[in-house]
Amino acid sequence: MDGAGWRRFRLKEKKNEAEGAKSFIFESSETPMYFLPGQHVIIRFQDLEGDQRGKMRHFSISTSPLEGKYIGITTTIEPDDSPFKRKLDSLGNGEEVDVFGAIGKFIFDPGLWKESIVVLVAGGIGITPFRSMIKYALSMNGNFRIRLFYSGKTTKSLVFRNELDGLAAGDSRLKIFYTVTGEPERPGNLHSGRIDQEFIRANVEELNNAIFYVCGPPRMVEEETRLIVSDLGVDRNRIRTEQFLGY
Ligand SMILES: Cc1cc2nc3c(=O)[nH]c(=O)nc-3n(C[C@H](O)[C@H](O)[C@H](O)COP(=O)(O)OP(=O)(O)OC[C@H]3O[C@@H](n4cnc5c(N)ncnc54)[C@H](O)[C@@H]3O)c2cc1C
Structure with missing residues (x-):
């Protein structure tokens, strides 16, 4: 069930989804990620400083495995966001992040x-x-x-x-x-x-x-x-x- 391990992914697209929410679509710079609908990943910014909650966050994958080799995450983006969220939102297309996964048992069965x-x-x-x-x-x-x-x-x-x-x-x-x-x-x-x-x-x-x-x-x-x-x-x-x- 787990296709876990750290991999590099690069941002392909950012989308506004609703007031205060955005999706970030990533594609693998290495092997594609196998996942089941409902599973999540961990995203890490190795060089992030000054975030009390650390360099990593968990995010459910909001895209379906049938949408190609991409993984999408969707999260709240607000003006008073954590340094982690500000870093995520500042990513430009092609910039890379570390992604661990996919993990979790909250799945379509x-x-x-x-x-x-x-x-x-x-x-x-x-x-x-x-x-x-x-x-x-x-x-x-x-x-x-x-x-x-x-x-x-x-x-x-x-x-x-x-x-x-x-x-x-x-x-x-x-x-x-x-x-x-x-x-x-x-x-x-x-x-x-x-x-x-x-x-x-x-x-x-x-x-x-x-x-x-x-x-x-x-x-x-x-x-x-x-x-x-x-x-x-x-x-x-x-x-x-x-x-x-x-x-
Ligand atoms: C299995 C799993 C799946 C998840 N999937 C998703 C997902 O799909 N989408 C998603 O958005 N999140 C998801 N999360 C939650 C995610 O990992 C983050 O914890 C969440 O997005 C909050 O991010 P943030 O810490 O950067 O805080 P922010 O988004 O910046 O802030 C969130 C709230 O916490 C407050 N806050 C911020 N920093 C602090 C601080 N240092 N101390 C106290 N309060 C603070 C803010 O005022 C705000 O009310 C998931 C978590 C788990 C465990």
């Missing part, structure tokens, strides 16, 4: 997804591994149904929204339920508030047959996991989690 209802619960930038999983899964045959619950602070901060909507419009196996937590009025057809049990119950047909993936900042992952177990009565073994430590 064809055997598990087959015939199931797969409920993906994303908080903020926690959407990143789900883009990879969804793009990959929809390219396959299978009777799975994906229900993506995606919560962001504001409408403008929802990453990949147009692309995800396009995927859902083209494949009835994917349904998406957005919610925003930081806007007082209900904007358009979006739900507002957290992803709570009513919101999930109203949109997932067979909870007993569902498997859950939860990804986002640690507190959100803990709260959603507690809610899924105690309010929805889902067995803990049917829940996979990934915590984005550092938020």
Whole structure:
């Protein structure tokens, strides 16, 4: 499952994805990286100085293995960012970084997804591994149904929204339920508030047959996991989690 080891990758492209979020697409300067949808990498700047959190960060791969020999990461870029993020954002095309991976067990699993209802619960930038999983899964045959619950602070901060909507419009196996937590009025057809049990119950047909993936900042992952177990009565073994430590 792991294709791990340090390799040099060079920046191919930078993209604005939403307010305060960018993708960075890298290509290998050496051998391409083998990875499974949902896995993550570690990025290191050997020469970075003055960052209290060190020279390395973990990032889920937001691209799908089917998008060619590239790996993409997507992260928040804000004015008060850490030296690490400022360095990442200042990279020009062709500049190199050290990448370790791919690692992690928070993955699309064809055997598990087959015939199931797969409920993906994303908080903020926690959407990143789900883009990879969804793009990959929809390219396959299978009777799975994906229900993506995606919560962001504001409408403008929802990453990949147009692309995800396009995927859902083209494949009835994917349904998406957005919610925003930081806007007082209900904007358009979006739900507002957290992803709570009513919101999930109203949109997932067979909870007993569902498997859950939860990804986002640690507190959100803990709260959603507690809610899924105690309010929805889902067995803990049917829940996979990934915590984005550092938020
Ligand atoms: C398995 C895994 C996968 C991950 N995948 C992703 C991913 O796909 N995308 C992603 O964006 N992140 C991901 N992360 C989190 C990522 O590794 C970083 O921790 C995160 O992006 C924060 O980066 P940063 O430390 O540079 O802080 P920033 O992004 O600069 O800041 C994040 C927050 O921390 C505050 N902060 C910054 N520096 C400090 C400090 N020294 N002390 C206290 N607070 C501070 C900021 O004010 C801000 O609120 C993942 C983590 C793990 C473990």
